[in-house]
Amino acid sequence: MLRSTKQLYGDSLGTAQGEIGQVKDFYFDDQRWAIRYVVVDTGSWLPGRLVLLSPHAFGNFYQDGESLLVNLTRQQIEDSPVIESHKPVSRQYEEEYFRYYGWPSYWNGDGMWGATGFPMVPPPHLVPIMEQSRDGHSENGNDPHLRSTKAVTDYHIQTHEGAIGHVTDFMIDDRSWAVRHLVVETGHWFAGKEIALSPTHVERISYEESKVFVDVTKASLSGAAEYHLPEPVYHDTKNFDD
Template sequence: MLRSIKQLHGRKLGASDGEIGHVKDFYFDDQSWAVRYVVVDTGSWLTGRTVLISPHAFGPLQQDGNALLVNLTREQIESSPPIYTHEPVSRQYEVAYFQHYGWPSYWDGSELGGVGLFPTVSSVPPDTGLTVGSGGENTGDPHLRSAHAVVGYAVQGHDGEVGYVADFMMSEGIWRISLILVETGHWLAGKKIALPTSQVDRISYDESTVFVGIAKETIEQTPAYHIPPRGAEYCDTHGFEENC
């Protein structure tokens, strides 16, 4: 099942013993497209801290009313190694983080959902709240990217610009971004299309551009992609009430 990253943004998050905040962002690896962390806005609960939740805490995206459930307690999250705004997600931090929760680390080749997702460590553009490291043990991972920051980037084909990044579609069971949704704007009367991430040649953060190995003619012939409404998406696939 594919999930829209935009539709998950803002969803409440519930621990086993109470609410912990809401989804603020997703950090993904720009080489493997694996989602590494859900970034949580905890409101006034843990002010000044960036709270990261690994997909290990979710398993399938379980929902309780309007909240997505994580298999953690509030105390576990509060006592986890702190990382503060504008600090890089360093390898040193990740070692402490995974040891705290007792989860296998992705850099040892651990798998999630039966598929090997996690290569080696990666950093977030300056406007995402986490800084890019400059070297050493505490350096930020140079491939860890904010989904929120990349939305809006231009999409450049072989022979010209084809639109801009409008959303990402994530494969729920394996927590991997499978598709980039591209808004074509006036060129194709606002048609939104889906491009497999396998077609991405590179992402330039200096140019705010995603380069894809596709010609404009191919884009023009690609059928439009439609995302179900958020409630319908969950109701149709998980049997929740119509007003979920």
């Protein structure tokens, strides 16, 4: 089943002990196109503090009304490593974070989640030792591949022929937490319609230019079906794909 990040912003998050805050943002990995963290505004519970929750914390993506249930205690979350909201997430922080919860790292292994394609928690004796990431990032460096969905929303979609529109939403798989589509509002050339674009077409993302560079043409996109957000959103959502 697919979920819209735009629709999830502001949803409450709860544990067995009660509410812990609201969804503020998502950090996604622009190499493997997966949501790595839910950014939580803890509100009055932990005033002035943002918390990161890995998809490992959710188990099955269970939504009770507008509340997402988390498989952690409030004490575990309160004692978790503190993220500095004004700085990028560092690999050093991530290693401390995953050690604290006893979860396997996603950056070691060939799967989307390291050894697997899903955020599953293996028995403790199978959790790999933290190492330098396979893509060459040092443990002290900031991870340049973690990006905010809110920040990338409104980025222009840039083809080799010019701009074709801007990002309005991200559709994520609620089992693997993979980003399946970027929702794009097209420009006047396509009557401002929204279409769904697969991340496989993304060449790179530029923060400096606020652009997402893609390898498609206007001619190929002209045949794409107009995107509509159904309730609920399933895997058979119409999209422009290979």
